[in-house]
Amino acid sequence: MKTFLILAFFALAASAIPIKESERVHGENGWYVPQEDGTSEWVDMDVAEQWMEAQELLEGRGLTTVPVKFYLYTSSNPTxxxxxxxxxxxxxxxxxxxxxxxxFVIHGWTQSYSSSMNKDIRSAWLSRGDYNVIIVDWGRARSIDYATSVMAVGATGKKVAKMINFLKDNHGLNLNDVYIIGHSLGAHVAGYAGKNTDGQVHTIVGLDPALPLFSYNKPNKRLNADDAWYVESIQTNGGNLGFLKPIGKGAFYPNGGKTQPGCGMDLTGSCSHGRSTTYYAEAVSEDNFGSIKCGDYEEAVAKECGSTYSSVRMGADTNAYMVDGDFYVPVNSKAPFGMIN
Structure with a gap:
């Protein structure tokens, strides 16, 4: 079935009049879709959206499976x-x-519950005291075909919401005590989870939310600022693997949000994309990422927000009560990445 769908995708692409290479704008009229070998293939937006609509119908009819597992870590079983x-x-x-x-912590494409980002974020939270840290393992993220993983995002988010609703209804979970933290595709899974809970979760943190095959103009099909009481986005490879335009109520742009220091050439963007998870784990444990308030995200990207630090720190618990807008975040090229003691 999967092979058939992939072939159908490319058949659509072949039958359409393609956008000229000189007119391609990633995320605006199409996407450079990542491939397993680190390369990317251009797909026009209208072609991709036709394919995704057909896929959504199949997902809704239950013709594909979306395995999701949950692993609980606490101070009693931290490792x-x-x-x-x-x-x-x-x-x-x-x-x-x-x-x-x-x-709740949700990984991205090609990853699993044992990936380093989960260990880092789990350890950071448990270093702060008593928490229930639930790592979400979604099997469709490990499809070699990125588009197939994208199509599982909505159903995976609904399964996360089902777990949250079950814990709330049967075991006393308070939604005001819930954070959902997702990286890349996992950030959009977090958004779908927030859209489907019985009541609003407190916070969602999107770690460089994935751009390929997600449209800024369709917030109901991606993570958006209304999916939780507070949504924070940490954007580190904007315009490539991640969104450049602000996703959260509080949008943070380390080093301007496009590339990260210490990542070298980083031709695929994977280093800068992954830095969002490293920064967040450090922010939770060290609270050391100072930020500079910007007039808009374009100022943050251009690093033209002045030099005066605000009282806001990226990834801080208190952000839910005081943050609204776009922030530039200076970072170091190696750990500790945060510049504030």
Whole structure:
């Protein structure tokens, strides 16, 4: 089935009048879609959207499977996760404690629950005290075909929402204590989770939300600022693998948001894209990323926001109560990346 759908995708592309290379604008009239080998292939926006609409119908009819697993880590089991399911027996047999805040962490394309970003963010939160850290492992992220992974984002988000709703309805989870943290495609999974919870979760943090095959002009099909009471985006490879335009109520642009120091040539953008997860883990544990308030995101990208630090720190818990707008974030080229002690 998957092979057939991929062939159908390229058949659509072949039958359409392609946009000239000189007229291509990534994210505006099409996308450079990443491939497994690190290269990218251009797809016109209208072709991609036709294909995705057809795929959504198949997803909705249940013709494809979207396996999602959840692994709980707490101060009682900080390094060995307990697999949990939406059953009372499973939750009662785990270390889940509704009196403690809960953090869901969602990886991106090609990754799994054992990926380093999950370990780093999990360790950062548990270093701060008692938390339920739930790592989401979604199998369709590991498809070698990026577009196929994209089509699983909505269904995966709904499964995350189902777990949140189950914990709320049966085990005392307070939505005001819930953060959903997602990287790349996982950021949009977090958005769909927020759209489908019974009530609004407190915070979603989008770590360089993926740009290919997502349109800024269709916020209902991606992470957007209304998916939680507060949405923060940390944008590190904007205009390439991630969005450049602001996604969150609070949008942070380390080094201007396009490329990151210490990443060298970074032709594919993968280093800068991944830095969002490294920065966030450090922000949680160290609270050391000072920021400069900008008039708009274009000022942040141009690094023309002045030199006066605001009182806002990227990734801080207090941001939900005081942040609205776009921020430039100076960073170092190696750890510690934050510049404020």
């Amino acid at each position: 060995k996760g307990t697999k949990i399911t939406t059953t009372t027996k499973s939750i009662d047999g785990s270390h889940f404690n509704a009196a403690h805040p809960t953090r």
